[in-house]
Amino acid sequence: MTATLIQPSPYPSRNPDGERLIDRVDPVIYPGQAGPLSADQLTQFERDGFIQLPTWLDAESTLDVISAAQHAQAKAAADPDHQVIFEPDNGRVRSIFAVHQQMGTFRALARHPKLAGIARQILGSEVYIHQSRINFKPGFEGRPFDWHSDFETWHMEDGMPRMRAISCVLFLDDNFVHNGPLMLIRGSHQRYISCKGVTPDNHYEKSLRKQEYGVPSHDALRSLCAEGEIVSATGTKGTVVFFDCNTMHGSSGNMTPYPRNNIFMVYNSVENALLAPFCGQKPRPEHIASRDFAGVSTY
Amino acid sequence: MTATLIQPSPYPSRNPDGERLIDRVDPVIYPGQAGPLSADQLTQFERDGFIQLPTWLDAESTLDVISAAQHAQAKAAADPDHQVIFEPDNGRVRSIFAVHQQMGTFRALARHPKLAGIARQILGSEVYIHQSRINFKPGFEGRPFDWHSDFETWHMEDGMPRMRAISCVLFLDDNFVHNGPLMLIRGSHQRYISCKGVTPDNHYEKSLRKQEYGVPSHDALRSLCAEGEIVSATGTKGTVVFFDCNTMHGSSGNMTPYPRNNIFMVYNSVENALLAPFCGQKPRPEHIASRDFAGVSTY
Numbered sequence: 001m002t003a004t005l006i007q008p009s010p011y012p013s014r015n016p017d018g019e020r021l022i023d024r025v026d027p028v029i030y031p032g033q034a035g036p037l038s039a040d041q042l043t044q045f046e047r048d049g050f051i052q053l054p055t056w057l058d059a060e061s062t063l064d065v066i067s068a069a070q071h072a073q074a075k076a077a078a079d080p081d082h083q084v085i086f087e088p089d090n091g092r093v094r095s096i097f098a099v100h101q102q103m104g105t106f107r108a109l110a111r112h113p114k115l116a117g118i119a120r121q122i123l124g125s126e127v128y129i130h131q132s133r134i135n136f137k138p139g140f141e142g143r144p145f146d147w148h149s150d151f152e153t154w155h156m157e158d159g160m161p162r163m164r165a166i167s168c169v170l171f172l173d174d175n176f177v178h179n180g181p182l183m184l185i186r187g188s189h190q191r192y193i194s195c196k197g198v199t200p201d202n203h204y205e206k207s208l209r210k211q212e213y214g215v216p217s218h219d220a221l222r223s224l225c226a227e228g229e230i231v232s233a234t235g236t237k238g239t240v241v242f243f244d245c246n247t248m249h250g251s252s253g254n255m256t257p258y259p260r261n262n263i264f265m266v267y268n269s270v271e272n273a274l275l276a277p278f279c280g281q282k283p284r285p286e287h288i289a290s291r292d293f294a295g296v297s298t299y
Numbered sequence: 300m301t302a303t304l305i306q307p308s309p310y311p312s313r314n315p316d317g318e319r320l321i322d323r324v325d326p327v328i329y330p331g332q333a334g335p336l337s338a339d340q341l342t343q344f345e346r347d348g349f350i351q352l353p354t355w356l357d358a359e360s361t362l363d364v365i366s367a368a369q370h371a372q373a374k375a376a377a378d379p380d381h382q383v384i385f386e387p388d389n390g391r392v393r394s395i396f397a398v399h400q401q402m403g404t405f406r407a408l409a410r411h412p413k414l415a416g417i418a419r420q421i422l423g424s425e426v427y428i429h430q431s432r433i434n435f436k437p438g439f440e441g442r443p444f445d446w447h448s449d450f451e452t453w454h455m456e457d458g459m460p461r462m463r464a465i466s467c468v469l470f471l472d473d474n475f476v477h478n479g480p481l482m483l484i485r486g487s488h489q490r491y492i493s494c495k496g497v498t499p500d501n502h503y504e505k506s507l508r509k510q511e512y513g514v515p516s517h518d519a520l521r522s523l524c525a526e527g528e529i530v531s532a533t534g535t536k537g538t539v540v541f542f543d544c545n546t547m548h549g550s551s552g553n554m555t556p557y558p559r560n561n562i563f564m565v566y567n568s569v570e571n572a573l574l575a576p577f578c579g580q581k582p583r584p585e586h587i588a589s590r591d592f593a594g595v596s597t598y
Contacts, residue, residue: 140517144554177476178531178551218439222556230555232477252477252551255443256529257521 009278011163013156013194019217022192026163028122028244030269035121036114045122048228049189050243054235056114057170062238066172068105069134069261072096083287087143093136094143098287100132100265100299110265111296115168118242119267119296123164126295130154130165130268131288134172136261142180142254147221149193150266151245152214156199158289159275163189165245165268172261175234180254182241182262185221187228188248193220199279204288216248224248270295308577310462312455312493318516321491325462327421327543329568334420335413344421347527348488349542353534355413356469361537365471367404368433368560371395382586386442392435393442397586399431399564399598409564410595414467417541418566418595422463425594429453429464429567430587433471435560441479441553446520448492449565450544451513455498457588458574462488464544464567471560474533479553481540481561484520486527487547492519498578503587515547523547569594 010025028046037045045051076084076093083102085095096102100110109115110129119127137143150167154160175181193216203213216224233241243249245266254260273293277283283291309324327345336344344350375383375392382401384394395401399409408414409428418426436442449466453459474480492515502512515523532540542548544565553559572592576582582590 140520144552147554176529178482178529180551183477183554218556221439225556230475230477250554252479252554253443255446255482255549255551257517257524 009155011151011155011192011194013152014197014199014214014279015194016198019196019220020194021220021223022194024163024190024192024246028189030122030124030164032124033120035117037118037121042121045242048186049247050184050241052233052235053240055238056240057238059238061112062170064105065109065170065263066237068103069172069263072099072103072134073136082285090141092138092141095133095135097131097133099134099263100129106132106263107299109170109263111299115240115265116267116296119166119168122166122242123267123269125269125271126297127267128270128290128293128295130160130266130290132265134261134263137180137251137254137259139257139259140255142260144180144253145251147216147248147250148214149246149248152193152195154245154289156214156279157204157277157281157284159277159283160268160272161275162272163244163246164272165266167243167245168265168267169241170263171235171237171239172263173259174236175239175260175262176256176258177232177234179256179258179260180252181260182233182249182251184231184233184243185224185228185248186231188224189244189246191224192246199281201281204284221248308454310450310454310491310493312451313496313498313513313578314493315497318495318519319493320519320522321493323462323489323491323545327488329421329423329463331423332419334416336417336420341420344541347485348546349483349540351532351534352539354537355539356537358537360411361469363404364408364469364562365536367402368471368562371398371402371433372435381584389440391437391440394432394434396430396432398433398562399428405431405562406598408469408562410598414539414564415566415595418465418467421465421541422566422568424568424570425596426566427569427589427592427594429459429565429589431562431564433560433562436479436550436553436558438556438558439554441559443479443552444550446515446547446549448545448547451492451494453544453588455513455578456503456576456580456583458576458582459567459571460574461571462543462545463571464565466542466544467564467566468540469562470534470536470538471562472558473535474538474559474561475555475557476531476533478555478557478559479551480559481532481548481550483530483532483542484523484527484547485530487523488543488545490523491545498580500580503583520547
C-alpha cells in the first residue's frame, strides 16, 4: 500500500539523486514552559544537541527500573512477541519496544516529573511518548549501532512533521568508555542529512536490526565531525542523557565483560503529532511509533 | 608435518580437556641493565603489565615513521606479498608484517635508543625483534581485535620459551577513546590462561585475520577483570606504549571518521631465543616469528 500524496516538508530525504546537507529550520528550545533545567543547562542543550545529567534520578527509582528491565528481558527471551527485536547473528534480545505500555514501572518513569519535566521545558508544550525501548548490549557480544539521526527515520517513516522531539536515556548499567557507550556528535542537530536512496516496503522489519537506508554517507559524517567533536556519554547507572531528535549518534560494539543496557524514551510535543509518513509508504506499527497523542500526565 | 617431541613447559596450552589459569613463574622486570625509565616507571610496569609514555619520541621521528607507514600501506595495497594481511570481509590491508626488514625508517626505529633502551632495561639483556607490524584501523571500517595474550600464541606456535618479551606500540594517529584504542587489562600479565582446544595445521593463515584457537573464555576474562580494570590507551600521535608479552589486550572496532594506525615492534631477549613450537607443529614463517636472534644493535 503506497500513499499517493507526499506532503511538502523542509526535511526531504531518501532522494534517488543523491545526498544533501540542509540547515535546521526549527528551534531547539521551544519557549513557554518552566522546568528542572537551569538557563545554563538549556543553553548547553541548545548548543550541543544533548545534555548529560549524572545521578539525576534517586537510587531507589533507578534500581526499580533496572529490576523491571531484567524481568522484561527474561520474559522477552522466554516468550517473545512482535515488540522484541533479536540480534541478526546470535539471536539474543537486542531491543524491547513500547515498554512504557507493558509495565507500570516504565509507565511511571515516562511521566516522572524530573524526566517529563525536562521534555516539556525543552519542547515548550505537553509531551507524549512517541517510542520507548530498552536496548540490551551484553558483555562480550554487544553489537554496534551505526551513526544515524532519529528524526530522519521518524520524519520519513512515521510522519513526524517537525524537529520537536527528544530522546531521554537512562543508564541501567555503568557506561564506560570501553563498553560501547552512546556517542554523540556535538552540534550535529543543526544539520539535516537528506539521505540518498529509497525506502523499501516494511523497511522497519530489517532496519531495527541493521539500518541500510536513510543512513548518512562517510562524507556527511566527516563534515559533521569537522564542525563538532564526538562525545562519549559515560557515567554510572542512573545517569540520564537527553538528546535532540536530530543529533547524530551511534555506539560501538562491547567486547568487555560489562553489559551496557539502557532504556530510551522518546518525548514528542503533542503539537507535533504524526501525519502520514513522508516517504509515502504505510506507517510503521504502533509499538514503534505511537499514534496515541494523549499527554504523559494521563498515563 | 608434526613434531614428535613436545618440550616440557610451565605454560602449557591448547588443552583438549579444558581451560586453566596458571600463575606466572617468570619475572616481569629482569635485572642488570640501566635504561631510560625511572625506578617509579619500572615499578608501574611491573605492577600493571604496561606503561604509557606520551610524546616519547620527538615530533620529527614520529612524522618520518607516519610517512613511511603511508608509503608501506600504498605499496601493500598495490602490490601485496605474503607479509600483508587483509580484512576477511572487505579486503582492506589490516596488517603488514616484518616492516623493520623492509624499510630503513622502521629498522632505525627498532634500534632507537629510547625504545630498544627500554626493552633492554625491562628484559635485562640485549634484545632482537621477534615480530614487527603495522596495524591499520581505518575510519568507519576498522574491525575489532579480540582479547588475547600474545605470549600464549608465541609460546605455542613459535616456541618462545619464557615470558621475557615486550611489545612496543607507537601511535601513528591520535588514539581517542572512541576510535578503537588498545585496551589492556591491568595486572593480567601475572596470570597465564592455559586455553582449551587444539592447534589446527597452518593456524596462522586464519588466526591473523580472526583468531579462533588459543582464545580465553568469557569466564577467564571476567576473572582477569575482577583483579584489574580495563584501561584504554589513548594519546596523541607519537605516544608510545610498552606492554608485557602476557598482558591481556584487544581493541574495539572504529566507527569514527578517524583512522587509528599503530606500529608494533616486539622485543625479545636474546637469552629467550625460540625453540620448536610447544604445540608440536611446524614453526610459523620467518616474517611472523623471526629466528634471526642477532641483537638490534646489529640492525
